[in-house]
Amino acid sequence: MPEVMLSAKNLQRSFYGVRALNGADLHVRSGTITGLIGPNGAGKTTVFNALSGVIPAESGEIRFDGTDITHWRPEQISRRGLVRTFQIARGFPRLTVLETLLLHGDAQEGEDVMTALFSPSRWRSRERELVNRAEDVAAQLNLTQVLDNMSSDLSGGQKKLLEIGRALMGQPKLILLDEPVAGVNPALAADIAERILALRDRGLTFLIVEHDMDIVAQLCDPVIVMAAGVRLTEGTFDEIVADDRVQDAYLGQRT
Numbered sequence: 001m002p003e004v005m006l007s008a009k010n011l012q013r014s015f016y017g018v019r020a021l022n023g024a025d026l027h028v029r030s031g032t033i034t035g036l037i038g039p040n041g042a043g044k045t046t047v048f049n050a051l052s053g054v055i056p057a058e059s060g061e062i063r064f065d066g067t068d069i070t071h072w073r074p075e076q077i078s079r080r081g082l083v084r085t086f087q088i089a090r091g092f093p094r095l096t097v098l099e100t101l102l103l104h105g106d107a108q109e110g111e112d113v114m115t116a117l118f119s120p121s122r123w124r125s126r127e128r129e130l131v132n133r134a135e136d137v138a139a140q141l142n143l144t145q146v147l148d149n150m151s152s153d154l155s156g157g158q159k160k161l162l163e164i165g166r167a168l169m170g171q172p173k174l175i176l177l178d179e180p181v182a183g184v185n186p187a188l189a190a191d192i193a194e195r196i197l198a199l200r201d202r203g204l205t206f207l208i209v210e211h212d213m214d215i216v217a218q219l220c221d222p223v224i225v226m227a228a229g230v231r232l233t234e235g236t237f238d239e240i241v242a243d244d245r246v247q248d249a250y251l252g253q254r255t
């Protein structure tokens with residue numbers, strides 16, 4: 001069994017008296033594409049917000065890659081190698097695809113300014129390294145042809161890929177993807193799935209929230225099922241589909 005890269009214990013979070021997380025536990029093993037599914041409102045995005053520090057849990061414990069990151073700020077967490085994407089793609093500023101990628105290549109802008117002022121040659125070689133990285137990321141995501149296009153002009157599927165590209169620019173170990181194929185046509189969804197598999201084969205680990213069960217079945221092992229703010233169960237896709245508790249959780253949503 002590969003080692004545990006990320007573990008969260010007993011996460012609690014309420015919003016205006018509603019318990020979004022009610023003692024959620026989960027772990028992600030190194031080299032896996034772990035799925036996180038569950039009905040609308042189960043708390044999946046809230047887990048991502050807690051893990052990435054964007055909206056911290058009120059209590060609980062998070063360990064990542066051998067370190068307790070429980071009270072860390074989002075920038076510290078992403079610099080450590082745990083990076084997330086957002087369910088609703090945030091607005092893309094008036095930047096080209098290349099510029100958008102470069103913008104996410106470095107979290108330490110202050111240091112960059114000092115380097116640019118006092119060590120211009122080192123700054124230029126750093127710039128070159130960043131451009132190389134952006135080109136490499138674009139190639140992995142089939143975005144090379146659109147590097148000089150405005151990000152806002154990309155197709156829906158390409159925007160999803162660029163969202164993954166932004167995450168990759170931070171050279172993460174673990175990426176949290178929130179609904180990477182939502183709203184994308186089936187052919188493009190299959191393409192995005194292929195890209196995710198290829199990235200996993202290059203050593204990345206993923207935790208993926210997704211409602212498209214074909215994609216979950218194709219990509220994710222294991223699959224964690226959440227309901228009402230807790231982890232209901234975990235297993236292979238076939239195991240969780242056959243589990244009555246999982247079926248009840250999804251049916252309960254429709255009543």
Ligand SMILES: Nc1ncnc2c1ncn2[C@@H]1O[C@H](COP(=O)(O)OP(=O)(O)OP(=O)(O)O)[C@@H](O)[C@H]1O
Binds near residue numbers: 015087
């Ligand atoms: N920032 C917030 N402010 C107020 N309530 C929130 C906030 N984030 C989540 N919630 C509430 O917490 C609960 C869990 O929401 P969450 O977004 O985590 O669900 P989800 O499993 O991601 O659902 P979906 O599959 O629809 O994306 C919901 O009742 C939601 O309304």
Ligand SMILES: [Mg+2]
Binds near residue numbers: 044045046087
């Ligand atoms: Mg969500």
